[in-house]
Amino acid sequence: MEKVTATGVLNHLSLMEAQTRSSKDHRQQQQQSRVEELKAKVEELKRHRDQLKKEVEVYESVRTLRASMDSKSVHEEDERMDGDSENAEILWLMAKHCQVTDLLHAHRLIGGFEIIQTKQGKGLCVSVATSYEGVYLDRYSLEFDTKPTFRITRHNIPPFIPLNKLTEQSNMTETELKAFLHILSQHLNAYAGRKQQLQLVKEHHQSVEVMESNALCSLLVLLFTVPKKRTPVLCTMEYLDHIRCLPTRVYCQSEDTELPECPQWKSNCLLLMENPVHKALSTMKTMGHIV
Amino acid sequence: MGDTPRRLLQRLIRRIPAQELKPTLEKWGRLSQAQLQTIDFTQSKWALTGKLGTICEERNWAVKHITELELIYVIDNPNLGMWHTFQLMDPRDNAHTVELLQFKEQFKSNLSELIRNVSVKIKKHTDEAVWIRIAWGDGLSQPNHFKPTYVVHYLQTPYVFVTSLNSKQKPLLSQALVLATSYHAIKDANLSGRKFTAIRDLLMRQYEQVFPRKFHSPLKERNQIVTDPHIEREQAESSANRLQMACEAFGGGKLPQLQSAVYKLETKFRGHNKSMTQREEPIRCVVKFASTNILESLRNCASSGIASTPVTPLLSSIPLKGRNYFVITDNGPGPSQTRQQN
Numbered sequence: 057m058e059k060v061t062a063t064g065v066l067n068h069l070s071l072m073e074a075q076t077r078s079s080k081d082h083r084q085q086q087q088q089s090r091v092e093e094l095k096a097k098v099e100e101l102k103r104h105r106d107q108l109k110k111e112v113e114v115y116e117s118v119r120t121l122r123a124s125m126d127s128k129s130v131h132e133e134d135e136r137m138d139g140d141s142e143n144a145e146i147l148w149l150m151a152k153h154c155q156v157t158d159l160l161h162a163h164r165l166i167g168g169f170e171i172i173q174t175k176q177g178k179g180l181c182v183s184v185a186t187s188y189e190g191v192y193l194d195r196y197s198l199e200f201d202t203k204p205t206f207r208i209t210r211h212n213i214p215p216f217i218p219l220n221k222l223t224e225q226s227n228m229t230e231t232e233l234k235a236f237l238h239i240l241s242q243h244l245n246a247y248a249g250r251k252q253q254l255q256l257v258k259e260h261h262q263s264v265e266v267m268e269s270n271a272l273c274s275l276l277v278l279l280f281t282v283p284k285k286r287t288p289v290l291c292t293m294e295y296l297d298h299i300r301c302l303p304t305r306v307y308c309q310s311e312d313t314e315l316p317e318c319p320q321w322k323s324n325c326l327l328l329m330e331n332p333v334h335k336a337l338s339t340m341k342t343m344g345h346i347v
Numbered sequence: 348m349g350d351t352p353r354r355l356l357q358r359l360i361r362r363i364p365a366q367e368l369k370p371t372l373e374k375w376g377r378l379s380q381a382q383l384q385t386i387d388f389t390q391s392k393w394a395l396t397g398k399l400g401t402i403c404e405e406r407n408w409a410v411k412h413i414t415e416l417e418l419i420y421v422i423d424n425p426n427l428g429m430w431h432t433f434q435l436m437d438p439r440d441n442a443h444t445v446e447l448l449q450f451k452e453q454f455k456s457n458l459s460e461l462i463r464n465v466s467v468k469i470k471k472h473t474d475e476a477v478w479i480r481i482a483w484g485d486g487l488s489q490p491n492h493f494k495p496t497y498v499v500h501y502l503q504t505p506y507v508f509v510t511s512l513n514s515k516q517k518p519l520l521s522q523a524l525v526l527a528t529s530y531h532a533i534k535d536a537n538l539s540g541r542k543f544t545a546i547r548d549l550l551m552r553q554y555e556q557v558f559p560r561k562f563h564s565p566l567k568e569r570n571q572i573v574t575d576p577h578i579e580r581e582q583a584e585s586s587a588n589r590l591q592m593a594c595e596a597f598g599g600g601k602l603p604q605l606q607s608a609v610y611k612l613e614t615k616f617r618g619h620n621k622s623m624t625q626r627e628e629p630i631r632c633v634v635k636f637a638s639t640n641i642l643e644s645l646r647n648c649a650s651s652g653i654a655s656t657p658v659t660p661l662l663s664s665i666p667l668k669g670r671n672y673f674v675i676t677d678n679g680p681g682p683s684q685t686r687q688q689n
Binding site for chain 2: 181209210213218270271296
């Protein structure tokens with residue numbers, strides 16, 4: 057109180073006035089910049105919305121074109137959409153591309169194989185595509201001779217797939233090719249699936265060490281580290297059924313003999329039995345069972 | 348350190364090229380980083396041998412450690428001379444489930460039973476190949492580590508690749524392999540070459556194979572060197588066809604480097620010379636094709652029109668059957684045909 061009377065009430069009041077004026081300015085400045093920021097954001101969102109709208113339009117027109125393509129026969133290609141011809145061309149091509157990709161995909165899904173005749177009808181070439189989790193992997197081909205006897209002349213199937221045994225098992229003949237191709241495709245797809253799982257484990261789970269694997273990917277031994285105590289656990293997965301991507305037996309070993317018996321690790325083994333390896337490892341990591 | 352390990356080390360250091368020495372020692376893993384730092388790799392090989400020799404003595408290493416180092420070097424540099432291929436025949440029921448530990452134990456015990464004083468070292472490489480180093484001795488002498496045999500086998504396949512094996516050792520090795528892999532027999536696969544990776548890629552089908560396709564576009568694009576629209580190639584289609592047939596017969600892209608193909612002919616003379624055609628016995632002759640990359644050369648012959656297309660089965664059998672030694676008799680390619688692979 058003493059100080060105030062010393063400097064003067066009027067002085068103090070004018071000080072306060074100056075303060076409020078400057079803070080008002082400051083606030084106004086702040087508000088201005090905030091308004092500009094928001095305006096810019098609005099513009100950006102508007103642009104984004106317009107782009108998305110255009111994409112939806114294109115998608116819709118491609119879809120209607122596709123639908124009309126499916127219902128028409130192959131030769132009626134005359135109808136075009138309204139609008140400038142360049143856009144229409146591109147849309148039509150996109151729709152056609154979509155249709156062909158879908159057809160190929162469907163063909164492979166229903167178990168179809170690409171077969172062509174070679175050597176003026178005296179030979180056949182069959183391609184088997186492999187895929188896993190929606191990704192197409194390697195493609196394997198076989199060439200057959202139809203005369204004098206029906207036999208395989210050439211192929212690029214790896215030597216650890218028992219081709220001879222499969223031809224005998226399925227009684228492969230010229231007219232009864234389907235059974236053989238079906239079982240071959242099962243073997244190849246399962247092998248490709250197991251190989252892909254191993255690849256994904258090596259890429260995404262570098263904290264887990266792959267101790268042993270083999271060419272057919274029918275055996276996998278992984279080394280896990282338990283967090284906190286850092287005990288190593290060795291896990292063996294046997295894939296004795298060569299047409300499946302999941303193991304037939306999983307067992308764990310550790311120096312701490314009680315560890316594999318505890319419920320945590322029993323549930324881990326169950327996870328590995330019922331899920332692809334890379335997915336099971338992710339789950340185990342999130343649950344905190346392994347590093 | 349005894350005399351043998353010292354001499355072995357000396358020979359090994361001399362063999363490994365100077366720039367490969369440090370990486371090989373690092374891969375070996377028996378020397379700590381600190382020790383590796385103390386070694387001056389710019390010294391002469393003689394000095395390096397001395398330095399490593401002292402380290403080995405300090406650590407009390409024996410022959411088996413040095414052979415470990417040798418095996419590591421050989422796995423990365425397998426061009427040791429001629430490699431020969433063998434094929435296992437008639438698998439038993441459990442042949443497809445033989446796994447590494449089982450194979451290792453069985454092979455070692457079988458071989459030691461067949462011959463005393465043999466030293467076996469087995470190592471699995473990251474690409475699933477099982478490398479075996481065998482130093483042979485006999486009842487009277489210690490294993491000779493200066494002339495080891497190297498064997499490579501891929502489990503669940505019937506192929507075995509061998510180098511530096513002499514005729515006395517061959518039946519012993521064959522017996523041990525057949526028992527360890529659960530097959531009934533083993534025979535010569537008639538494929539040999541100086542480059543291990545080439546013969547392996549050929550048999551394991553690890554090169555790009557070309558199959559007939561409805562749409563030949565990938566190869567056509569590769570063929571288009573001239574993009575000038577005013578130049579039209581008259582025989583574009585037939586040369587594209589030849590290229591397709593050549594690639595179907597031999598493969599696309601980079602081909603495994605085989606150095607030779609040998610055809611032993613035992614056929615009757617077919618020609619105009621009357622006295623020769625009247626001979627009863629077949630003419631014996633050997634035709635040998637040699638090149639730095641024979642498959643590449645043959646493919647080029649076919650695609651450029653020097654060899655007629657479709658490619659004759661005599662030539663296309665090389666990659667198809669995976670062999671480069673053929674015996675041709677009047678009844679067709681000889682009795683040593685390999686069966687379709689299993």
